Amino acid sequence: xxxxxxxxxxxxxxxxxxxxxxxxxxxxxxxxxxxxxxxxxxxxxxxxxxxxxxxxxxxxxxxxxxxxxxxxxxxxxxxxxxxxxxxxxxxxxxxxxxxxxxxxxxxxxxxxxxxxxxxxxxxxxxxxxxxxxxxxxxxxxxxxxxxxxxxxxxxxxxxxxxxxxxxxxxxxxxxxxxxxxxxxxxxxxxxxxxxxxxxxxxxxxxxxxxxxxxxxxxxxxxxxxxxxxxxxxxxxxxxxxxxxxxxxxxxxxxxxxxxxxxxxxxxxxxxxxxxxxxxxxxxxxxxxxxxxxxxxxxxxxxxxxxxxxxxxxxxxxx
Amino acid sequence: xxxxxxxxxxxxxxxxxxxxxxxxxxxxxxxxxxxxxxxxxxxxxxxxxxxxxxxxxxxxxxxxxxxxxxxxxxxxxxxxxxxxxxxxxxxxxxxxxxxxxxxxxxxxxxxxxxxxxxxxxxxxxxxxxxxxxxxxxxxxxxxxxxxxxxxxxxxxxxxxxxxxxxxxxxxxxxxxxxxxxxxxxxxxxxxxxxxxxxxxxxxxxxxxxxxxxxxxxxxxxxxxxxxxxxxxxxxxxxxxxxxxxxxxxxx
Ligand SMILES: [Fe+2]
Ligand SMILES: [Fe+2]
Ligand SMILES: [Fe+2]
Numbered sequence: 035x036x037x038x039x040x041x042x043x044x045x046x047x048x049x050x051x052x053x054x055x056x057x058x059x060x061x062x063x064x065x066x067x068x069x070x071x072x073x074x075x076x077x078x079x080x081x082x083x084x085x086x087x088x089x090x091x092x093x094x095x096x097x098x099x100x101x102x103x104x105x106x107x108x109x110x111x112x113x114x115x116x117x118x119x120x121x122x123x124x125x126x127x128x129x130x131x132x133x134x135x136x137x138x139x140x141x142x143x144x145x146x147x148x149x150x151x152x153x154x155x156x157x158x159x160x161x162x163x164x165x166x167x168x169x170x171x172x173x174x175x176x177x178x179x180x181x182x183x184x185x186x187x188x189x190x191x192x193x194x195x196x197x198x199x200x201x202x203x204x205x206x207x208x209x210x211x212x213x214x215x216x217x218x219x220x221x222x223x224x225x226x227x228x229x230x231x232x233x234x235x236x237x238x239x240x241x242x243x244x245x246x247x248x249x250x251x252x253x254x255x256x257x258x259x260x261x262x263x264x265x266x267x268x269x270x271x272x273x274x275x276x277x278x279x280x281x282x283x284x285x286x287x288x289x290x291x292x293x294x295x296x297x298x299x300x301x302x303x304x305x306x307x308x309x310x311x312x313x314x315x316x317x318x319x320x321x322x323x324x325x326x327x328x329x330x331x332x333x334x335x336x337x338x339x340x341x342x343x344x345x346x347x348x349x350x351x352x
Numbered sequence: 353x354x355x356x357x358x359x360x361x362x363x364x365x366x367x368x369x370x371x372x373x374x375x376x377x378x379x380x381x382x383x384x385x386x387x388x389x390x391x392x393x394x395x396x397x398x399x400x401x402x403x404x405x406x407x408x409x410x411x412x413x414x415x416x417x418x419x420x421x422x423x424x425x426x427x428x429x430x431x432x433x434x435x436x437x438x439x440x441x442x443x444x445x446x447x448x449x450x451x452x453x454x455x456x457x458x459x460x461x462x463x464x465x466x467x468x469x470x471x472x473x474x475x476x477x478x479x480x481x482x483x484x485x486x487x488x489x490x491x492x493x494x495x496x497x498x499x500x501x502x503x504x505x506x507x508x509x510x511x512x513x514x515x516x517x518x519x520x521x522x523x524x525x526x527x528x529x530x531x532x533x534x535x536x537x538x539x540x541x542x543x544x545x546x547x548x549x550x551x552x553x554x555x556x557x558x559x560x561x562x563x564x565x566x567x568x569x570x571x572x573x574x575x576x577x578x579x580x581x582x583x584x585x586x587x588x589x590x591x592x593x594x595x596x597x598x599x600x601x602x603x
Contacts, residue, residue, distance in 0.1 A: 083381075083386070086380065086381035087381050090380045090381035090382075093377045093378070093380055094374060094377060094378055094590040094591065095590050095591075095593045095594055096594070097421075097594035097595060097598070097601075097603040098421045098425075098603045099400060099403060099404050099407070099420055099421055099424055100404070100603075101603055102377070102400055103397060103400050103401060103404070106377055106380060106393055106396055106397050106400065107397060109380050109381060109393065110380070110390055110393040110394070110397070113381075113386055113389055113390050113393070114390065116386060117386050117387075117390070120386075155594055155603075205603075208602065208603060209603075212601055212602060213598075213601050215598060215601075216598070216601060321381070321382065324382075325381075325382045325383065325384065326384075328384065328444070328445075329383065329384025329385060329388075329445070330384075331503070331505050331506055331509065332384035332385070332388070332445045332499070332506070333384060333385060334502065334503050334505070334506070335498060335499050335502025335503050335505070335506030336498050336502065337502075338501075338502045338503045338506075339497070339498040339499075339501050339502045342501060
């Protein structure tokens, strides 16, 4: 293809996105679009899968049967999200094995929030309420993103994430209205998860790369700082409603902006965790790589069996 | 308690689902593939759903203010009545699936009989469970065939698991006092009558999986009387942790 032709294809491509048309797997797309989408979508899929670990940590110790069933179902939903996101990413010409390989070698990232430990039952509330809450803020705009398979996966995922968020809030509410010990447990969880949840919405706009291109492709519709403000404005009244205190002495309603002002985020901590040195980074990767390596003989056996079965069928047909 | 036998009988059924559900739940997030992870979690979810129905019924019969959670989480080790088979650990995927398979074949046959119970609550629960457990049984027996017939490594692992777990199969067909009383009253299932068909079906799947049927005639028992393997205590330590550490609270 001549450069002229490519430029014309790119122009048509940009126009289609501007008209809100969806890009489908068989359509022509610029290489950069493909690569950027593989990166973002696989990172999202990995986050779902690694995100199963901190919550999976409490399945065996859930305090009641009802809570155990709800938690199992929630973690299973996350596995389902991982599954459709991996499938959606595969439409861009990368295999699930390659994506796993990138995760296991540290080439691909996942959401840093999952590198914090879940050390009490209240963390199941805080994670659902805040982490799924922040995820929704990030993801709702993606329901209209330009790449068809991603947009469709997000519609399904977002519905379930809102359910998770409500369920997490309900766990917190129950604790906050419970015994003094339960209330302390809830407050402690909020203290530990609040700042990492704010960080989840990404570095400040001044330090964020890729944003302009992502806006054009509708991979991003609002800046990180705007999303963060939206999250804070939405969450502070919820905390007030159940009598918990946001651990930020600088948090104050700003009448003029009709928004909350908030304190300084510790970006050193953010970058430390992103670079692999959070409290649980090594542990999470060990769990993922361990499950994958220990499962190799099972996957090999399933493949060998399928091949043998196929052969037997062919022999019978002859 | 007026209905002590019925109460014990329900616990005998439900504890199997409770303990096996707990074991399957341990794997969530750690399966050999996403698909098997989801399937194992599903089995765990089904089993806990069944447990809730049984224990809600048992709580009603006990009528002393205890809830499903009290019954599930606040008994002493000796008061759990599950068979030894279901408390065996997730040594590897072959053990997990072997345990599941050896239990599912029994569980399905048992539920099909329980559907005929003259106790309407029990037969209604059995009706609901039969669908779920038929799926479990299909899933686990398919995997036995896959792993038995797969590679040399998977065959060896699957054979080891079956050999080790075999010793726990006979207990499934032992009758407790509560069993006998309930059979007499027409509420309960006579498990001794399920034994022959059980081994016929197990052997058929093992053969199809190109595995050897264990010949050992030495069996372990005790679970139904509350005498468990060393594994159960640790499982209960996790299951009961919150209820023990924070007594009398709502969650
Ligand atoms: Fe997500
Ligand atoms: Fe998710
Ligand atoms: Fe979620």
